[in-house]
Amino acid sequence: MQGRANLKLAGGPLTHDKGAFEQLSAAIGDRSVVLAASTHPGEERAIARALDALEEVPFLILMPRHPERGGGLVQTLRADGRVVAVRSAGETIALDTSVYLADTLGEMGLFLALADVVVMGGSFGPVIGHAGAGGHNPLEPARLGKPTVCGPDMANWPDVAADLERAGGLIRVERIEQLAPAVAPLLGDPVKARAMGERARRAAQAADAGLDRLWSHLAPLLPAGRTR
Numbered sequence: 001m002q003g004r005a006n007l008k009l010a011g012g013p014l015t016h017d018k019g020a021f022e023q024l025s026a027a028i029g030d031r032s033v034v035l036a037a038s039t040h041p042g043e044e045r046a047i048a049r050a051l052d053a054l055e056e057v058p059f060l061i062l063m064p065r066h067p068e069r070g071g072g073l074v075q076t077l078r079a080d081g082r083v084v085a086v087r088s089a090g091e092t093i094a095l096d097t098s099v100y101l102a103d104t105l106g107e108m109g110l111f112l113a114l115a116d117v118v119v120m121g122g123s124f125g126p127v128i129g130h131a132g133a134g135g136h137n138p139l140e141p142a143r144l145g146k147p148t149v150c151g152p153d154m155a156n157w158p159d160v161a162a163d164l165e166r167a168g169g170l171i172r173v174e175r176i177e178q179l180a181p182a183v184a185p186l187l188g189d190p191v192k193a194r195a196m197g198e199r200a201r202r203a204a205q206a207a208d209a210g211l212d213r214l215w216s217h218l219a220p221l222l223p224a225g226r227t228r
Contacts, residue, residue, distance in 0.1 A: 020110055
């Protein structure tokens, strides 16, 4: 992006198990879905509470960056009065389930596929009084055409985040109180959400094209018989 080839940008769209997708999608029904992806301590509760401000509170999938934190998270969420189903425990989503704790590994593609809007974790630390984590890879939702909202701390992906934001595929909020107003128009207008997701997808494709150009220059320099 911005004319530079960064090997951290390598990768295609994440895949998912179609059977698991159909099962979870049927259980969620017609509720709007927000995925809080790769979250860090303090972010889960802050994001859930921020989304409570929406007129129609969405079904929230929480995917902590470190799944071993799941036990403590369940206690915290249930103490707030939330009905939580836990992925690792095989718990099913019922009509009154408001939060699905996705505390497993290797299923990011599944939960991205289910999401209408993605909130990128690791980016809200400075505004909730926790250490900054620098954000996580915004190209993962972008490659799947998912509109994404992040907090102010995207220090690990500054150029990528800036390019996605300029392309109109990423919204950055400076305060946690701005999260609900950023998410509301996307949940309320699927056409707007899809258009934003498509802008994100095109920006991600531009990043991949930069890597292809880098490879075209490197390939002739490699020993014979080496392949990509």
